[in-house]
Amino acid sequence: xxxxxxxxxxxxxxxxxxxxxxxxxxxxxxxxxxxxxxxxxxxxxxxxxxxxxxxxxxxxxxxxxxxxxxxxxxxxxxxxxxxxxxxxxxxxxxxxxxxxxxxxxxxxxxxxxx
Amino acid sequence: xxxxxxxxxxxxxxxxxxxxxxxxxxxxxxxxxxxxxxxxxxxxxxxxxxxxxxxxxxxxxxxxxxxxxxxxxxxxxxxxxxxxxxxxxxxxxxxxxxxxxxxxxxxxxxxxxx
Numbered sequence: 001x002x003x004x005x006x007x008x009x010x011x012x013x014x015x016x017x018x019x020x021x022x023x024x025x026x027x028x029x030x031x032x033x034x035x036x037x038x039x040x041x042x043x044x045x046x047x048x049x050x051x052x053x054x055x056x057x058x059x060x061x062x063x064x065x066x067x068x069x070x071x072x073x074x075x076x077x078x079x080x081x082x083x084x085x086x087x088x089x090x091x092x093x094x095x096x097x098x099x100x101x102x103x104x105x106x107x108x109x110x111x112x113x114x
Numbered sequence: 115x116x117x118x119x120x121x122x123x124x125x126x127x128x129x130x131x132x133x134x135x136x137x138x139x140x141x142x143x144x145x146x147x148x149x150x151x152x153x154x155x156x157x158x159x160x161x162x163x164x165x166x167x168x169x170x171x172x173x174x175x176x177x178x179x180x181x182x183x184x185x186x187x188x189x190x191x192x193x194x195x196x197x198x199x200x201x202x203x204x205x206x207x208x209x210x211x212x213x214x215x216x217x218x219x220x221x222x223x224x225x226x227x228x
Contacts, residue, residue: 032214034215042220043218043219044204044218046215049213091155095216097214101214102146103214103216105150106157108157110155
């Protein structure tokens, strides 16, 4: 149980385009999901907390207009990187908060912006 | 506020010898503590967790960790390293109230020598 999926697992896009990453909790409902970013050989950095039915809460320094988060249902949160640039290339990981307030992590999405 | 410090950025051991990855935490409340492992270009896998039950926690793949409140430590150990243990390890602290955010350590890269 407590499986979280991400789609796509990797994506290449051109500079200036937007890309959407999906995070799904497959066998449980999650009112709260989290989005992280991880640069090579670094730790995970929390970008935002996604709450079903309300606006996401962004961490300091994260541009909310660039990283759009939508938590439309209890099993789906999406992260849209708008007008992507090469510096947005990174590994994006989501997690979903389970019943015992433990986070379950997705497998990650590798974004490369050319 | 909560924080976690992983004392070693890199650890090298020979195959078959013990592994010790060190983690110290700071928390104003009773924390929950986790160890995750991340293999290259992969997502996070939970090794073990401490949530105020037994102070000696056994995890998967022969790993265990001991919660020592007096030392504010949660070190990860394994009696005998295997080549497949080579990966990045993250210590995580959270407080199971409020935002349920995870605070990640900076990571320890474990290298296992043949």
